[in-house]
Amino acid sequence: MLHGVLSPADRHLILFQRWLRDTLNQITEPDGRQLVARFATWHCLHRLRRFAEHGPITEKQTQQARGEILQAIAFLTWLDQHGRTLATCDQTDIDGWYAGAYTARRLTHAFLRWAMRTKLLPRLALPHHPTTNPAPISQQQRLAALRRLLTDDEIPLLTRTAAVMVLLYAQPLTRILRLTIDDVVQHDGHVSLRLGDPATPVPEPFATLLLRHLDQRLNLSTATNQNSRWLFPGRLGGQPMTTDAIEQRLRTHQIATLNSRAAALRHLVLQAPAPVIARMLGYTDQQTSRIATASGSPWSRYAPGDDHSP
Incomplete structure (x- = not known):
């Protein structure tokens, strides 16, 4: 392929197609195999080919496709064990499938939505994914991690800077990586970070750490x-x-991104009204309000525009 002898092909796509062929061959029930093959071809494989048009497919993308297909097989097997088929499946069956195992079975959503679109399954309600992280780290763990990151010079500066943004400001990695040097604002000896509007104050000692990172950025x-x-x-x-x-850098130093971000956001909405936190950190009012309500925030009844001071 490098020298033009063979036409270009995506390695992950080839491996996925090989895996799909082997997986379908293991399904002994003809109708079930046909259903899974249709779903895999017209949903999973079609989506992967669209991705391949814009660049190499990632391992995570093929992992999700495999997971959706395996969950489709598992659901059809479960229906058969209960004397049901996809055509006779009703809301009771859907509720029974997800009961007590939503996280493990959430990838079934893709197959069920496809089946409803193609009229193979009646229109049924699917459970929603929880909107808040079910297992945030404790406040004690969060403070201990912040203390370690702010004082341990053995940890690379870049890693410390990004991890503190997660633990202090509840920022997702995708948003952190879109920040530019112009988002670090210095005025009258104070440092702030433009995450939302207005810019968020950066306290010491993180302010010093952030400015050090600004002067020592990698890959330049x-x-x-x-x-x-x-x-x-x-x-x-x-x-x-x-x-x-x-994310690999953070994982190396025992920073669980999602759990840490959930803990930070939960703590922040307990300290100030959810709409204020939303504007300063780049969240929507709905996101922070849901977490404030779930956390029992004393500010949960606060409404934007009310004459309250945080």
Whole structure:
């Protein structure tokens, strides 16, 4: 392929197609095999091919497709064990399938939605994914992690900076990686970070840490990256770091991104009205209000525009 002898092909797509063939061959029931093959071809494989048109398919994308197909097989097997078929499936069956095992079976959503669109399944209600992280770290764990990141010079500076943004400001990695050096605002000896409107104050000692990172950003040695404005420049010119790269750094130092972010946001909405937190950190009012209500925030009845001071 490199020298043009063979036409270009996506490695992950080839491996997925091989896996799909082997998986379908293991289904002994003809009708079930046909159903899964149709779903895999017209939903999963079709989506992967669209992805391949814009660049190489990632391992995560093929993992999700495999998971959706395996859950489709498991659901059809479960129906058969209960004397049901996809055509006779009703709301009781859907509720029974998800009962007590939503997280493990949530990828079944893709198959069921496809089946409803193609008229193979009656229109039924599917359970919604929980909107808040079910297992945030404790406040004690969060403070201990912040203390370690702010004081331990053995941890790489880039890792410390990104991890503190997660633990202090509940920022997702995708948003952190879109920050530029212009989002770090210095005025009258104070530092703030433009995450929302208004900019969020940066307290010490994180302010000093952030400015150190600003002066020591990585991946600026190549000719295409010397003038990069990204706060976390990537190895490719003009691009920020990838979420996989920075998530691996955090995982190496025992920072669970989702759990830490959930804990930070829960703590913040207990300290100030949810709409105020939403505006300053780039969230929607609905997101922070749901978490405030679930956390029992004393500010949960606060409404934007009310004459309250946080």
